[in-house]
Amino acid sequence: MEFNDVIYKRRSIRKYLNKDVEDSKLLELMKYAMAAPSAINKKPVVFYIIKNNEIIEKLSDGVLFSKIISPIMILVAVDLTKSISTNPNDFYNQDASACVENILLGATNLGLSTCWIGTYPKQEKVNKVKEVLNLNENILPFTLIHVGYGDEKKEARTQYESSRVTIIK
Numbered sequence: 001m002e003f004n005d006v007i008y009k010r011r012s013i014r015k016y017l018n019k020d021v022e023d024s025k026l027l028e029l030m031k032y033a034m035a036a037p038s039a040i041n042k043k044p045v046v047f048y049i050i051k052n053n054e055i056i057e058k059l060s061d062g063v064l065f066s067k068i069i070s071p072i073m074i075l076v077a078v079d080l081t082k083s084i085s086t087n088p089n090d091f092y093n094q095d096a097s098a099c100v101e102n103i104l105l106g107a108t109n110l111g112l113s114t115c116w117i118g119t120y121p122k123q124e125k126v127n128k129v130k131e132v133l134n135l136n137e138n139i140l141p142f143t144l145i146h147v148g149y150g151d152e153k154k155e156a157r158t159q160y161e162s163s164r165v166t167i168i169k
């Protein structure tokens, strides 16, 4: 896909077909994610690919405002033992966000749909994800991503507004 198509076609999709996602595409998504930049290249971000329907239902009930069911969820998380520090103001937020966006754009490129589900820094959502996935205390759940073949169409678009840009000469 052309770069412009990937950027503008990526939209949040909240309805999914009951169709499996190929493992080769999931592997590709992990490669895209790990190509993201990382502060001092510490790479503290880890990934959980969730294929289990019951777990996806539980996460959907406990974490989201609206129930979305997709064949796959990816949890992007931070391994605090690998981060520069465990200070919540540290760069791991940005490391993880860069991985998330690579996954969203990469998925679009592979013909898949996604929806970013904010988790960190909402403590009740972080706790719920930790409980459902039985994560150890060093793993900080950051973002859940729905992944699958979409069952709704949204138009490609840029949301460009010149008022959001300041040019400093």
Ligand SMILES: Cc1cc2nc3c(=O)[nH]c(=O)nc-3n(C[C@H](O)[C@H](O)[C@H](O)COP(=O)(O)O)c2cc1C
Binding pocket: 010, 011, 012, 013, 014, 064, 065, 066, 115, 116, 117, 118, 119
């Ligand atoms: C940090 C973050 C958290 C989000 N959390 C949710 C969420 O919990 N549920 C949801 O349906 N969409 C969520 N979204 C998706 C936004 O609602 C969506 O990106 C926005 O409405 C723009 O639409 P678009 O993604 O189609 O361009 C989140 C997006 C971001 C960046």
